Amino acid sequence: MSKLALFGGSKAVNRPLPPWPVHDEQDAEGLMQVLRSGKWWLYAYGGGPRPDGTMSDDVSQVERFEREFAAAHFVKHCHAVTSGTCALEIALKAMSVGPGAEVITTGYTFIASSSAILSRCALPVYVDIDADTYNIDPARIEEAITSRTRAIEVVHLGGEICDMDAILGIARRHGLAVIEDAAQATGSILEGNRAAGGIGDVGTYSFQASKVVTAGEGGACATQDDPIAELIWSYRNCGRSKTGVWYEHHRFGHNNRLSEFQGVILRGQLRRLTEQCRTREHNYRLFLRKLAGIPGITGRKLRPDSVQRCLSVIILTFTGEGWDGIHRDAVLEALQAEGVPATLGYGWANYRNPAFLEMPQRLGREAFAFGVDRFPDWQRYVERCPATERACSHRAIFMPHALMLGSEADIQMLADAFAKVYECRSELARLDG
Numbered sequence: 001m002s003k004l005a006l007f008g009g010s011k012a013v014n015r016p017l018p019p020w021p022v023h024d025e026q027d028a029e030g031l032m033q034v035l036r037s038g039k040w041w042l043y044a045y046g047g048g049p050r051p052d053g054t055m056s057d058d059v060s061q062v063e064r065f066e067r068e069f070a071a072a073h074f075v076k077h078c079h080a081v082t083s084g085t086c087a088l089e090i091a092l093k094a095m096s097v098g099p100g101a102e103v104i105t106t107g108y109t110f111i112a113s114s115s116a117i118l119s120r121c122a123l124p125v126y127v128d129i130d131a132d133t134y135n136i137d138p139a140r141i142e143e144a145i146t147s148r149t150r151a152i153e154v155v156h157l158g159g160e161i162c163d164m165d166a167i168l169g170i171a172r173r174h175g176l177a178v179i180e181d182a183a184q185a186t187g188s189i190l191e192g193n194r195a196a197g198g199i200g201d202v203g204t205y206s207f208q209a210s211k212v213v214t215a216g217e218g219g220a221c222a223t224q225d226d227p228i229a230e231l232i233w234s235y236r237n238c239g240r241s242k243t244g245v246w247y248e249h250h251r252f253g254h255n256n257r258l259s260e261f262q263g264v265i266l267r268g269q270l271r272r273l274t275e276q277c278r279t280r281e282h283n284y285r286l287f288l289r290k291l292a293g294i295p296g297i298t299g300r301k302l303r304p305d306s307v308q309r310c311l312s313v314i315i316l317t318f319t320g321e322g323w324d325g326i327h328r329d330a331v332l333e334a335l336q337a338e339g340v341p342a343t344l345g346y347g348w349a350n351y352r353n354p355a356f357l358e359m360p361q362r363l364g365r366e367a368f369a370f371g372v373d374r375f376p377d378w379q380r381y382v383e384r385c386p387a388t389e390r391a392c393s394h395r396a397i398f399m400p401h402a403l404m405l406g407s408e409a410d411i412q413m414l415a416d417a418f419a420k421v422y423e424c425r426s427e428l429a430r431l432d433g
């Protein structure tokens with residue numbers, strides 16, 4: 001019988017892996033306090049900061065979270081919203097991205113990075129990723145700029161911050177807004193107190209269940225700019241203004257506010273963030289050292305100027321070298337059978353989704369709503385984004401961040417699973433064949 005669990009052998013991962021999300025008694029008490037208080041709503045509170053800077057007791061949990069989150073990310077303003085997707089939509093609105101505008105971004109990301117742009121009747125324009133970092137390749141941005149380009153929306157994939165100096169330089173030269181999709185980068189910080197989401201004009205975050213700070217769902221927008229912050233506040237509050245009366249609406253926004261229960265949970269998550277970032281990075285580096293004897297699998301290129309990285313997705317590169325022609329997907333099948341929750345990540349780029357490919361037929365007559373005569377030929381990005389295509393089809397391996405929150409013995413067990421699959425690679429030829 002084969003040694004591989006895929007063919008009936010015993011599993012290499014034979015005890016439970018670290019759970020996610022993590023919570024404690026303080027969270028439970030906080031939830032009960034909110035429940036009993038009957039104040040479940042952000043606007044049930046009248047308090048604010050006292051003259052000495054401390055907070056009165058009568059301040060909402062959501063507002064406390066926003067202040068703590070802003071401080072942790074070195075940003076002046078943070079407004080919590082209902083999801084990372086709506087945070088992106090609000091950010092684009094606040095930067096006046098509207099019909100017919102083009103927004104430069106990458107296709108190697110969750111669909112929300114693109115759908116938020118389309119929700120503004122604007123068009124995503126895809127630039128390839130750098131094959132080593134998996135983030136947007138700044139060297140390819142300028143050739144994508146046209147007279148319709150309004151913004152660059154970068155995605156800090158898996159928590160690794162993009163080359164923001166190069167990107168900001170390009171944006172300044174061409175008068176473009178910079179939106180940071182930091183949905184996967186909460187807690188990632190560079191030297192000089194530059195945190196993901198706090199470097200461009202607006203940063204957006206997601207607190208959905210898989211993220212490193214989560215309330216099950218949720219999100220936030222951050223900015224250093226006072227007028228942009230006012231707009232964000234207004235858009236998430238049905239278009240109200242801070243100085244107006246309750247039923248006075250100055251623009252069309254939605255109710256994208258969080259509840260107090262989410263506020264409590266998010267404050268607890270934030271309390272643990274720094275420590276968890278340290279643990280993840282320590283374990284990730286240990287894991288890579290343990291994988292060093294296995295050819296063809298490497299870590300992604302990391303920035304040298306990071307002071308804290310959240311590693312919200314563990315991204316490995318499968319080069320295939322030394323694997324005798326076995327495809328990544330066969331390796332993944334074997335790893336999964338061993339109990340390793342490794343996946344291919346984004347199996348296709350955003351622009352390859354049916355929503356894009358069917359757009360000209362479905363929305364043909366509505367193209368005018370987008371300020372265009374016809375929709376772009378999304379297929380052309382297949383040739384324009386070769387690194388994105390390779391990552392999707394055979395190079396990337398994704399693993400959940402919580403795997404890196406375990407003990408060193410857990411890391412050894414994971415590395416042993418990879419080593420076992422490598423040793424038994426000849427058996428995997430059966431799958432490929």
Ligand SMILES: Cc1ncc(COP(=O)(O)O)c(C=O)c1O
Pocket residue numbers: 082083084085086109110112113155181183184205206207208217218219
């Ligand atoms: C890069 C990126 N952008 C945006 C989002 C959207 O966040 P949410 O699911 O909270 O709407 C996600 C969530 O997975 C994401 O990974």
